[in-house]
Amino acid sequence: MVLPMVDQHKPKCYLCSNVFENLEELRRHQEVDHKEFVEFHKNDHSPAPGDVTVF
Ligand SMILES: [Zn+2]
Numbered sequence: 001m002v003l004p005m006v007d008q009h010k011p012k013c014y015l016c017s018n019v020f021e022n023l024e025e026l027r028r029h030q031e032v033d034h035k036e037f038v039e040f041h042k043n044d045h046s047p048a049p050g051d052v053t054v055f
Contacts, residue, residue: 011026012019015034020026030038 010019010021011023013026013029015037020029
């Protein structure tokens with residue numbers, strides 16, 4: 001069994017292991033297919049100054 005050649009330089013989605021031509025396509029893919037995950041990390045790393053949560 002021969003594994004297909006994988007271009008190491010191409011970005012790989014760590015969520016679903018899909019390989020993309022460039023970072024732009026990877027980012028676009030994650031924003032669509034992993035929207036909730038991307039949004040979660042955006043909030044986690046850089047909370048919006050005007051985002052106030054009221055309990
Ligand atoms: Zn993915």
